[in-house]
Amino acid sequence: MTKDNRSKWILYSIFTFLFLLFIASFFLEFGVNQSIEPGKLIYSSDGKVLRPPLPSSLEHPLGTDKNGNDLLTKLIIGFKYTFIISIVVTFIRMLIGIFFSLSVLYFLRPLKAYIESLLTPFLYVPAFILFFLLASEEEIIINKYGSHFFTFYQVLIIVLIGTPPLIELLIKEFELLLNKDYVIASRLLGASKLHISIRQIFPVFKQRFYIVFLQQTIATIILLTHLGVFQVFIGGKAKGGIIGEEDDRFLSQSGEWGGMIGQSIFDMIHFPWLLIYPACAVVGLILLLNIIIKRLDRNQR
């Protein structure tokens, strides 16, 4: 009993933490009036000019980024983009995945082996290669349809490239369920396919659903960091440096965490905190999600 309570308590505190962070993220970007330009040049006590990025200090606990913004504020603001993108992507993926895997199992059973060999390369080619093929040339898209459409397009591509592996996974899961005795009995008694899915498959699958959902969310977050390393930022690129002095380096426009890691890999040697803190943030987020998965998995058994 007490163990059960502790498990629940941990789950609720994680949810509350994520929710508060989410609210804070919106509040910091849209609630606080940010008319004050961040200080660009700071003079130290002996008259030297300090240029951003600055290492951590009392005023800026995590230091500042290249444009002189507080890194902690930046991280909290970026959280909502990472979170929303990964949750939305995962949700759409799950919907498509469930729909397709069930229709393959119900209607295309004889073709299943061929469909699987058609899907195989999609499973083993890393996802960001597909992303490169489909959305690498940004200027053309932005020029033609604008940057909002571009962001939408990037998210759409992320959804699509992750679906084939998910379909494969779900086909396996559903096949196990469909071969259970009670489902076969129900089919023999004349239950329709819709009835079987709603009454027999989904109630059993519900627990697994949350776990698969969270695992997919983690995979999406990792994909975002992979894309960031190759300098692909969701939401487009922004000019880097204080006065745009570095023409060939770009920053992530949205400041989502994967992009923040990616944009600072070239500054690793000179300004390591630009890389370390976003990296810690990503690890922390994934750790929280992993803890939730573990608790759910334990409850299930």
Add this chain to the structure above:
Amino acid sequence: MLIKRFSVYILNLSIKIVLLLISVSSITSLRSLVYLNNNGGFSSSDFGFFPLNFLKTVYKTFTHLFSLYDSTFFYLGQEYAVFPYIIDTYIYTMVVLFSAFVLTILVSFLFSYAFLFFSKRFKRLFKSLLLLIDSIPDIIIILGSQLLVIQLYQATGFKLLRLYGFGSHVYLLPIICLSFVPIVMVIKIMIKIFEEEMEEQYVEFAIAKGLSQTTVILRHVIRNVMKSLYSHIGLIYWYMLSSLFIIEFLFQMQGFTPLLYRVSDSSLTSVAIIMILIPFGLLKAASFRFYERSVLND
């Protein structure tokens, strides 16, 4: 009868191979589904949805697959002949990949073997440590190890390992980075299988008979663990593959993987994808054979 069965088998296999080739060609031609390339240059001229253009490119890629061996390609502004380049880099990449694979299996086996002898409290500690390490994405491990080597070099002037490729081949650090995350993954899987296996009746019986625990594990349990592990090999290989791309990029190695995303020749990319899938196919076939034989022996 036999001939008929054999011909059906061959027909089935060739349908599958052709489907695979078409699938790979269509993956590498995906660019032409959304980008229109009129001027024949590197950059595209229009963005939209072009299914006809896509089908044409798939056909072109597919037919060009068979005349690839004497052509050349451009990579980072330089022209290379396809043949020596593709083989050289392939061997280098595969050496790195397979050393990492072997390292993963060995190290994770040692750890999970030692795990069996831990005390109960230490087991729980070890498991939560695994959960923590499991949450670190591969990129952060790679960047972190690079940062560590650089800081060490700056602090002591001691050059521990070679960091960047730049033409010559680096091995040690990429192999370690490549196997780090899979090691954690495999340890987790192995511990689970070991724990399930140790509760089987034959283990109890063997111990009751007076065999020592070491003998039981080395003689009897390992076989069954290996058999269960074979079904996870695909996942491990896939995971290593996707880290490999990032490692070759971040360590600036002269490897094989840039051929998959930095080259505009879609036929070459298709061949590269097939080549990188071949070891995986062999592994899968080998594990299937192994599985079949062990089932037959039983």
